[in-house]
Amino acid sequence: MIELINIQKKYLLGNKSINALNDISIKFEEGKLYGIMGESGSGKSTLMQIIGLLIKPTSGILKIDGHKTSKLSEKNIANLRKEKLAYIFQSFNLIPTMNVTENVILPLYTNRNLTKKEKIERVNNLLNSLGIENRNKHYPNQLSGGEQQRVAIARALCNNPDIILADEPTASLDKENSIKILSIFKKLSNQKKCVIVICHDDIIKDYADEIIYLKNGRMEIIDEIN
Amino acid sequence: MKLIDMIKIGIKEFYKNKANYFNTIFISIAISIVIFCLAFSNSLNNYWNQSVKKMVDYRTFFVYYDPNEKTEKEALTELQSYNTIESISPYTSYIINMRMFEELNNTTEINLFLFGVPKNTVTISNGNNIDNYNSSDKVMVCPENIFYEYKKGNKTEKKEINLNNLLGKQISLKFIDDDNKIENFKLIGTYDSSMRQGKENFCYTNSDIVTNLNLYYQPEAFKEEEGIIYPLIVRLKSTDNIQETLKKFEKDHFYTNGDPVVKIDTTIGNKILNLITLISLLVGIISIIVIILISIKNQYNQNKKYAIFKTIGYNRVDIIKLQCIESFFCILVTLVLILIITTFIIFVFQRYYVNHEEMLYGLKLIISKFNIVLGISFCIIINILLALIRNNKVKKNNIMEELKS
Incomplete structure (x- = not known):
């Protein structure tokens, strides 16, 4: 589903070049939950952002469903983000001027295949499955951290993506909410989705099928847990 | 989308x-x-x-001449040869300050300036113009709305009243400094009030009438004395001719301050x-x-x-x-x-x-x-x-x- 071949990412800091990622080659398959772990600065977020097409690698090849992403136009990349990829941020990144329903339905405005009724039904189903249906008229600043994260997940899942990328989704949450979120991800992976999660917490090991350890921009170990 | x-x-x-x-x-x-x-x-x-465009006085000039160079008759003859001049009148025919002595809405003071003109000057909106009358007829044309003053506390305010219902009627006037003699004028026409500048009441009658009134009520103001030169009242045909005419005045040794008698105060x-x-x-x-x-x-x-x-x-x-x-x-x-x-x-x-x-x-x-x-x-x-x-x-x-x- 996702294939990285010799991915490198360098950043320029003044005159100095910093290698955020060094020679990363890995494959991600559907139906699995992957955990990415490592110390701060090890390149986890950079790797995730490259996979999520938010930044471009300095060199190397990224393939999604067999297609090289380097050859894609801006429009095609946007379509990929719309139809295949979903990105969940640590800081939620909800639109503050829109309520929960409006935030969640936002990706569906670009979907011409659904009627208005179907869109609303899908949004309501998502909110129900995540347990936040009674907060649908609230604004992000009226929600707890866990609720905001669930709204972000609902928004990400709206277009039924095949690949779900979550960058530290539990960083701002307590243990109970973290477990809820990771359980949701596990369910998604069981639905044949490819779920990749960055997580500091060892709790990820209870859910992930594989753990990838990064250190100084390189892959150290891949642990097949389940 | x-x-x-x-x-x-x-x-x-x-x-x-x-x-x-x-x-x-x-x-x-x-x-x-x-x-x-x-x-x-x-x-x-x-x-x-x-x-x-509409107010005659904006094309009216006081024109002086040197009496050592030419007599009044010579000056008149020379000015009459200008093809940009419509009329020339003596100073006595220009203006006189009168009061309207008609009871209109219980008012007390209606001051007006009576201008002497040789012929049609303003565009009439109601009634007739003075052209249709003899030069000795006491007829006048006034603005449609005339201002009268009244006291409001310590201030003097001005209000307008319409004259159209007095068209064709005799209106009594008195000289500003005379309470005795009444001069009866027939209001024969009115013009659009907005064509005047300010809130002064400008009325028009024949030049000869104003001359006679001035020589009767204030002859001392026009007495020929040494050292005093009275201008001629020169009206141009159009404001388009002003600059051309002023240049010719200068060339022919006539003197004017370059501004019309009543100019627009901008x-x-x-x-x-x-x-x-x-x-x-x-x-x-x-x-x-x-x-x-x-x-x-x-x-x-x-x-x-x-x-x-x-x-x-x-x-x-x-x-x-x-x-x-x-x-x-x-x-x-x-x-x-x-x-x-x-x-x-x-x-x-x-x-x-x-x-x-x-x-x-x-x-x-x-x-x-x-x-x-x-x-x-x-x-x-x-x-x-x-x-x-x-x-x-x-x-x-x-x-x-x-x-x-």
Whole structure:
């Protein structure tokens, strides 16, 4: 589903070049939950952002469903983000001027295949499955951290993506909410989705099928847990 | 993306974004003041131009000659040869200050200036002109609305009354300094009051009548004395001939101060215009600075928002369309505000200043179609510029950098 071949990412800091990622080659398959772990600065977020097409690698090849992403136009990349990829941020990144329903339905405005009724039904189903249906008229600043994260997940899942990328989704949450979120991800992976999660917490090991350890921009170990 | 969905998001983003409120209010006020300034300038120029064309005294000059060089007869003969001159009259025929002694609404004082003219001078709106009468007939033409003074507390106020119902009737006049003799004049015609400048009552009769009145009531004022030279009253055929005629006067050793006897006093009008222009410039500059600062600050919030849109599958074209819709609502609200503010400013200015300012009597503030088009264009251009700046930012911005900002 996702294939990285010799991915490198360098950043320029003044005159100095910093290698955020060094020679990363890995494959991600559907139906699995992957955990990415490592110390701060090890390149986890950079790797995730490259996979999520938010930044471009300095060199190397990224393939999604067999297609090289380097050859894609801006429009095609946007379509990929719309139809295949979903990105969940640590800081939620909800639109503050829109309520929960409006935030969640936002990706569906670009979907011409659904009627208005179907869109609303899908949004309501998502909110129900995540347990936040009674907060649908609230604004992000009226929600707890866990609720905001669930709204972000609902928004990400709206277009039924095949690949779900979550960058530290539990960083701002307590243990109970973290477990809820990771359980949701596990369910998604069981639905044949490819779920990749960055997580500091060892709790990820209870859910992930594989753990990838990064250190100084390189892959150290891949642990097949389940 | 469907248009209806774009409009929903656009409307929501418009009224949720506080920066839009500031922008629309500032732009509306700035453009309203600019439109008002232009409207005032156009209306004032129109007012002066129309007055010049219609009021005879704006082409009347006092012309002097050197009695050591020529006699009065020689001066008259020489001036009569000018093809730009309509009439020449002696000084005694020019003007006399009278009082109207007719009871009109229990008034006490109606002062008027009686001008002597050789023939048709003003455009009559009701009745006849003095051309239809002999030069010895005591007939007069007055403005449709005449001012009378009355005391209001310590102040003297002026009010208008209509004379049209006295057309064809005899009106009693007295000389300003004489309480005894009554001079009866027949009101034969009236002219559009707004064609005079200020709130003075200018009436017209035959030149010979004014000469006779002046020699009767104030002969000492016209006594020939050594050292005093009385001018001739020269009326030109048109204000177009003024410069040409003044040059010829100079060449032929006639002297005039270069200004018509009654000239348009543009002082107050110009002062107001300069003040309004200055205010509008200041408001315009301050508004532009404020708008730019608010837009820069707002841009950071907008960039982050549109970066989030990009992460959920919106492409640049979708985002630009959303911004255009938001701009469209900004333009719409701005135009409505401009209409309200400009109408209000003009109403207040007309009612509480212009209508009470004597030198601007009859001035009507009107917004021309050109002013409206200019205002609308300016409003649209500013909003499009802001949209282009935003578009440029959307094009260039890096998603992750914007999300972290």
